[in-house]
Amino acid sequence: MSCPVIYTDLDGTLLDHDTYGLDRAGPVLQAILARGIPVIPVTSKTQAEVQLLCQGLEINGPFVVENGAAIWVPQTWGLSRPTGSATAAGYWCHVLGKSRGYIRGLLAGLAGEWSGRFHALSDMSVRQVCAVTGLDEFSARRAQARHYSEALLWLGSATDRMGFVQATAELGLQVVEGGRFLHVLAGGGKGTAMRWLHQKICRDLYADAISIAAGDANNDLELLEAADHALVVRSPVHEPPKPHNHPKLYISRLEGPAGWAEGIQHIIKVIDQEKGHGRFLSERQHHYAAQSG
Template identity: 40%
Template structure:
């Protein structure tokens, strides 16, 4: 049934345009999904502070996943009962999968000795530097810097040195994820683990055996989410190749970039796919 469909979406380069962060081409589809009670669940590298702002602009009121699967925020009373292993914080039930940011910053301090001058990172960058690297506004850059669970790395060195850096941080227990612009450092968490956990909460709440999850993303940090979803959608990017997946079935690739491709694929899957009763 259509009311058991869940849409999990990356933001930057997927629901939001890579260059100007606009979601205007997706507005009509967002309204259509809302009208038939299909939740659109951000699953992003962005922070809690960024999502509070963005969800209001986009018109989303449900759960969301931040910092590449590090934590899930569910508005209190969104479900009838509080899911196990969550804590109440700032009006949300929060499921955490990663250690706090301070842990990863201490490891980065060690790496600065080995890789001096090869990288910069958010907590070390001024707001102006973040704006230059991301194209965000002054306010958006401040929100992006308020990370709770991980740390984005801006790589400045060569590709070969970056490979050595990645191998080094893995030995320290860091899970690196390459996003569109940054290498994100955090613990053993990813967008796929978070999707699986949250989809199960929807099944528990709705007392159904299956909720069809549709995941949309444009970067390598979306691979874990795309691999575990029932339907994977790769959104074309103007800056990088589509994510490489091991799965062969139920995979769509958009013809258009960003939010236009997002709309294109959901139109095809939800409104013309025979498995959904419309």
């Protein structure tokens, strides 16, 4: 069965960059979920953060955490559990990245040369995390609970940051620039995780599922480029990312959650029209076939 599946970034896309609220996306999200269209968060946030958020938003399906280093799927959602995946609290977890301990081990080798120029989120006090992110204490602790990536606050110059990214790449690590942090991972990525999950959804649930990706920043480029439909949500704080030659790209006029609502409504309408058109064509073809027979 054909079904749209929405893969969405959270901060700055579905959620407001400053308040972390749904804003004007709320009613559209409710309508989308009521139609049975899966909304799958793909985010730099942790499992602890996203699971709680999903409960609040009544999103009951899978989610992708830590910039695509791990995928969490409810065991009752209808996807077969891959061998070797861990289970916890009614979910199974497919891990694409290496552990945070492995990443920290490699980063320790850079600490001398780049001393004083980055501060790992997990090394900060809860109070420091609150100050940097604007989160409350409980949310800050959940943000620190990383398993397959390390988030770094960059304190040096922009030129130094380029050198640091290069040095980490030489160690085989990936650096993704998020809204507030540099995220370091060793395997996975938002696009890689989305492709893996979407293939599984096509195989186990909806044979011709249509993927829609929504994002507001450069760390969403890989995600946007991997999807059938791409929604770039405008940001109040930076330029929109520019997916390369995407055939079905929509850039919102509005910013943040309001732009998410605008863009998702537009894309779902396009998909509904295409489906309607397809039905019309097949009915007409059927009619001609009946006449000629």
